[in-house]
Amino acid sequence: MAVERTIAVEPTLGGLERAESERVSEPQRALRKLLRRPPALFGLLCVAAVLTWAVIPGAFAPLDPLDQSLARHLKPPGWVDAEGRTYWLGTDQQGRDILSRVVWGSRISLSVGIATVLVSGLIGVTLGLVAGYFGGKLDAVISRIVDTALAIPFILLAMALIAILGPSLENIILAIALRTWIVYARVVRGEVLTLKEREFVTGAKAMGCTTLRVLAVYLLPNVLPSTLVVATLYLGRMIIIEASLSFLGVGVPPPTPTWGGMLSDGRAFLDTAWWIAFFPGVVLMLTVLGVNLLGDWLRDVLDPQMKRAAD
């Protein structure tokens, strides 16, 4: 039993041994790399900031994001009201404070983004493992499902599903995940195709391991690093898709502040109040940029081959 495990986690162990000989642990090394790479550090700062907003928005939002008053609608950034409160990023068409709404909007973006990554990862990794390991007819069926999901105009289908089922958080997450599991399935399938020929897998099979055990104990841990890389690189895209759906009017319904919904509000005032559409977009872009930069860094740390292949 012990022997099996050692073999199963062989790649990681090799890395640890190397690291121990230099008396620096793997995480420490990764952290040092991160600090030496300004783009990754910038990405980390962006993500950490937005994450903090999402966890404790009350501490950063100066005002109530839902508090509306027509007396102060469409005020420019930096406007100060009679009570001396400053609206740093201005107000929207209903007089709500944009800064507070941007801060609170991070909740929906991040929670939908992370939840879709988890759901689509779960579906994709499972189908990828199954398709790669069993091959044959099962693989062909899953491949045709992938082709079908790729052919469907995704945003339109997601919109229609949400419109029919109702705009709840779960339905939005499911509608997005319906398409995005494909990436995970493809990556995992490809890896399993080569992994299943390796000795530690054929050995495990020869020793009488059940199929489920081979999949869960021997293959799954070995595909997790690349899954994690894909997940980070796609988190940004999920956040953009959620914002697109909110922009198109099928996201989490108002008055809940969402970045996409704010952009949609601002669209009607592009010529008179540019700040409504400008600031949520900037924050959205910086969030996605931050996630992408972190993803690039993670790819270099976890999968040096991928980096070499891409260079």
Place this chain on the structure above:
Amino acid sequence: MRAYIFRSLLQSLIVLNGVLLIVFLMLHLTGDPAGVLMPVDATEEDLARFRRDMGFDQPLHVQYVYFLFGHGERNRGVLRGDFGFSYRHEVPAMGLVVEHIPATVYLAVIALLVALAIAIPAGILSAVFRNTWIDHLASVVSMFGQSLPNFWMGLMLIIVFAVYLRWLPTSGYEGPEHVVLPALTAGLYATARIMRMMRSTLLEVMGLDFVRTARAKGLGESAVIGRHALKNAAIPVVTLVGLELGLLLSGTVVTEVVFAWPGVGFLTVDAIVNQDYPVVQAAVTLLAMMYIGVNLTVDVTYAWLDPRISYR
């Protein structure tokens, strides 16, 4: 070769059937397609008659056959192009969608051309001047391009070029000046992807033996790249360009909404908001068919271009 084309064709048909099944099941998600299709204020009798007319009282697999091949006088089946009537426009849904296709194809093609015009030179430059400031600048721009929500970029382009500079119109379809901003917006992600692909394939090719041979026999750098490397780097890029066109045909939805561009996406978003589902079904099916068609063409062309391809 013939077997390969035949198999690609067969796979396309299987995928098309999958698409039709999803489009069919879409209305059955709530368990009551009549409730989804009929207006909210329809009476119970209206609903009952509608269910009978449409065959919604039949088992699901029978309904799918009706959906494909038609049922009664009013429904000729989607295989004959009958998706029913648009409730809002009171014309056949299929015809309505077909009318809006040229605008979408026009936007997708121009967006792809704009993307190519930017991405190919930029990709070549950053590969040739690898690890110089040109390369770094290109990679920073492409990183931003991938992180930018394209509809937000569209809004910002409107603020700058239409509202403040007044160079270009905010929406509309008539003249060439109308397509500039939508094409830039729709082509954003394609630009970033083609550029990275151009750079990496060119770098890969430039490391190969025949390029070294070309250099060794004394060819100038521009001849080595122009005559030898670029030609061999072209195949993967051409494939990607084909795939990007397939993506763009259904990927212009948000752009069309931002610029009120009268394409299929704009029509369909409007139809979804107004619960005009026959139009949604027709649009999803037609866009999927176009995607499948483009991909089939890419597959066959690729096999024809590169004799080394294995016809698994």
